[in-house]
Amino acid sequence: MMAEKPKLHYFNGRGRMESIRWLLAAAGVEFEEKFLKSAEDLDKLRTDGSLMFQQVPMVEIDGMKLVQTKAILNYIASKYNLYGKDIKERALIDMYIEGMADLKEMIIPLFKTPPDQKDAKVALIKERTTNRYFPAFEKVLKSHGQDYLVGNRLSRADIHLVELLYEVEELDPNIIANFPLLKALKTRISNLPTVKKFLQPGSQRKPPANMKTTEEVRKIFKF
Numbered sequence: 439m440m441a442e443k444p445k446l447h448y449f450n451g452r453g454r455m456e457s458i459r460w461l462l463a464a465a466g467v468e469f470e471e472k473f474l475k476s477a478e479d480l481d482k483l484r485t486d487g488s489l490m491f492q493q494v495p496m497v498e499i500d501g502m503k504l505v506q507t508k509a510i511l512n513y514i515a516s517k518y519n520l521y522g523k524d525i526k527e528r529a530l531i532d533m534y535i536e537g538m539a540d541l542k543e544m545i546i547p548l549f550k551t552p553p554d555q556k557d558a559k560v561a562l563i564k565e566r567t568t569n570r571y572f573p574a575f576e577k578v579l580k581s582h583g584q585d586y587l588v589g590n591r592l593s594r595a596d597i598h599l600v601e602l603l604y605e606v607e608e609l610d611p612n613i614i615a616n617f618p619l620l621k622a623l624k625t626r627i628s629n630l631p632t633v634k635k636f637l638q639p640g641s642q643r644k645p646p647a648n649m650k651t652t653e654e655v656r657k658i659f660k661f
């Protein structure tokens with residue numbers, strides 16, 4: 439019997455699920471999505487015992503109901519061979535993606551930042567991107583001259599980084615100009631057939647939050 443498609447439970451927006459969508463798509467895995475539309479939808483998952491910590495993202499995959507974004511990503515990356523060939527490559531990948539996660543943690547809450555604080559938050563993100571994170575990854579690529587961040591082949595590190603490159607580009611399209619190797623990586627990864635498909639309109643990739651989606655999310659999570 440063919441394995442069932444993974445089923446993603448989240449609201450219809452990026453949030454913490456978007457990296458999971460990217461990773462599955464890049465791995466060429468088809469998935470289904472069940473969107474939470476209301477607080478009742480979330481309560482239902484909670485009362486039926488599907489959410490270990492009463493939180494989403496939750497992904498049904500291979501007979502499991504996985505929660506915790508990192509655990510979900512680790513499973514997918516391991517299953518589809520995107521997590522290095524040995525423990526040293528994995529250590530590098532972990533180190534790189536934790537840096538990316540730190541930057542991502544600054545970007546995720548932006549959608550619910552009050553307007554009077556938003557400029558300052560965006561300025562800090564740009565500053566950190568320009569002076570800390572992008573130089574670090576540019577340096578990695580420069581140090582070995584290879585096409586991918588780790589082990590001379592595609593890994594989750596490349597996929598998570600390219601997702602971030604697109605997000606930062608939405609905040610400021612000029613930052614990447616000073617990082618030619620990151621720019622080349624973005625083009626290279628974007629042209630992989632699976633990623634190319636995901637980047638096309640009509641895919642399961644989610645647009646940036648807007649006022650309407652933010653209102654929906656507020657209702658679901660009651661904040």
Ligand SMILES: N[C@@H](CCC(=O)N[C@@H](CS)C(=O)NCC(=O)O)C(=O)O
Pocket residue numbers: 453454492493494495505506507508659
């Ligand atoms: N560490 C968890 C955090 C999950 C999380 O904060 N989920 C939010 C939605 S993005 C949620 O379910 N909030 C409701 C709650 O905490 O009760 C993860 O990475 O999956």
